[in-house]
Amino acid sequence: MEWRDTGVLLGLRRHGETAAIIDVFTPDHGRHLGVVRGGTSRKIAPHLQPGAQLDLVWRARLEDHLGAFTVEPVFSRSAAAMADRTGLAGLNAALALLSFCLPERAPHPDLYARTLALLDHLETPALFPLAYLGWEQRLLEDMGFGLSLDRCAVTGAADDLAFVSPRSGRAVSRAGAGAWADRLLPLPPVLQRPYDAPRTEIAQALAVTGHFLGQHLAPALGDKPLPTARQRFVDGLARQNNSPMD
């Protein structure tokens, strides 16, 4: 068995003395694991940084084997990510979520394209949190937990939408909510339509996507806790909101 693809490195762990097992996200082969021989060596290790774009050749004797990768670096995201605290935390959050959510060997080409677009935003730190929010909504959709925010789940109205049902992920209008308003999640406008929203609103929107990641998606995956990297990113944004410099 052999194929060639490109991919984003999600993470790696040591395998024996000198090898590494890498976890990559590719357009045609989805999330895929494999051994890189000599992956902890001084020559190869610097290229195996999370977020790096790699050219990959996978070989295995049988389809269901772990198999081995030959890797060539295409380009690194490290310098861009390390230049900005929010970007670095966001990179860690996105890669950890992909590793957490995606089943192995199932292609998600649209999510892959959105992930590359998100990583490109590491170059523009001011826009990164908004791009991250859109990416997380896309991730929920791809995993079957997309939010449906066009019209009110109760009245069918398309205006005055102010809440999200924490169970169904559907929008609810002020009129439709009535006495149940305090049991619903608030619906920040940036979730419906991306715009240059203040950080506080993006944080509020991430609390909504976080609810669906933690309360719906994670239990469906066997009830592992969400990766801490996501919470660290959200906490970092909240700290910026509170800092007097902003």
Next chain:
Amino acid sequence: MPGTDDIEALIEQMAKLPGLGPRSARRAVLHLIRKRAILLAPLARAMQTVADTARECVNCGNVGTADLCDICAQDSRANGELCVVEDVADLWAMERARVFKGRYHVLGGTLSALDAIGPDELRIPKLKERVATENIREVILALNATIDGQTTAHYIAEQLEAHVRLSSLAQGVPIGGELDYLDDGTISAAMRARKAL
């Protein structure tokens, strides 16, 4: 070969050392046996002593032969500067450069999402305690220029920035480095950190 079991056992142990394999371990053991009086016996004594006395410094995590390592025991190194490193090997590298006169703090690893290493697995609580009690003016984060290393640096910065001045090592072109051989990440970091001449 009869009567060589002990020697074979020694070769086997030596071959586990970093940088040695079965062939080089065999050569080294033969060399030691030939120089039994001047090399092998003193080496055996030194190894036994260190096996009995080596321990982690209770303050900084360095390796020494007493509860407090030499650096923590010297008052002259309490100059208000604290250099945070990932590993004892990094501390020894910094000491080789002879450029830092303060004290160290060894974390014993970096935060890692994939290996599920959190702040409590590292010596971060002890670091916070030292900043509060050792009259520290500046904490220098000398962590690896890797995603995990810098993620750890930012995490520590968030914990400490209200209490102390923080700095980190520069990233860029190594001394003796030729641009043509550098990876794009290093060139990009060097460009971002360029300075006026």
